[in-house]
């Protein structure tokens with residue numbers, strides 16, 4: 001019978017079957033021999049008698065962090081404070097989402113924890129992302145976020161303590177997901193959520209995921225710019241990656257303030273990271 005893996009805990013693969021029942025399965029030795037390692041979100045064929053996964057269907061997409069396949073939307077959960085707001089992480093997740101043909105959506109949390117001045121600062125980033133055509137919500141806009149879940153497979157991502165599980169509890173209190181203690185969340189690396197788990201919410205499947213400690217780009221440096229809508233004007237230099245060249249059209253836009261400096265700085269950081277990774 002067909003189904004979808006909703007959680008993996010050591011060797012137990014929980015599968016939501018097409019008849020709407022949930023079954024605990026294991027993978028067959030054959031799959032392991034073929035080096036097929038199922039992940040949450042995989043569409044599978046299950047032998048319900050032997051409770052084994054017989055086959056993993058071809059994936060539409062696949063993310064390593066969070067480890068999940070076949071998602072339609074990636075909800076980037078970003079807090080304004082504790083952990084600090086980071087356009088660098090947002091920009092990185094945007095590249096990862098676009099690389100995998102997934103619609104990114106930004107959700108801002110903890111706006112109740114910051115001053116008016118800090119709010120004004122963060123608004124600048126939000127406005128820019130909106131200008132790029134990306135949806136940005138605050139975590140109190142429950143009904144708008146809920147609508148995004150309809151008939152979609154959605155994965156939450158973001159730093160530990162950014163409020164992913166809290167957001168899901170806010171949307172559906174019956175989920176009762178474990179969330180970090182306030183005092184705990186002040187520290188680093190708490191990781192309250194331990195497993196990727198797809199949950200049924202509002203006619204959709206939503207994955208709560210553990211926060212990450214590091215996040216790498218798996219990309220060639222010359223391809224990064226292709227995921228920057230705001231860098232899409234033709235540069236006067238062919239194949240330019242907009243770094244050092246004198247007269248580069250993108251650098252000119254940064255100088256004129258048309259592309260914010262922070263956005264360009266994140267871009268240059270990604271280029272150096274990818275170069276660094278290649279040298280290893």
Ligand SMILES: Nc1nc2c(ncn2[C@@H]2O[C@H](COP(=O)(O)OP(=O)(O)OP(=O)(O)O)[C@@H](O)[C@H]2O)c(=O)[nH]1
Nearest residue numbers: 110160161162163164165166179180191192193211
């Ligand atoms: N003040 C305030 N606190 C929040 C908000 N959202 C979440 N929190 C708190 O932040 C802490 C961490 O929230 P979690 O939902 O556990 O964070 P998480 O992203 O699921 O963290 P991991 O599971 O470790 O990845 C908890 O103490 C929440 O109560 C918010 O909008 N405002």
Ligand SMILES: [Mg+2]
Nearest residue numbers: 164165192193
């Ligand atoms: Mg959590």
Ligand SMILES: [Zn+2]
Nearest residue numbers: 235240242248
């Ligand atoms: Zn250029």
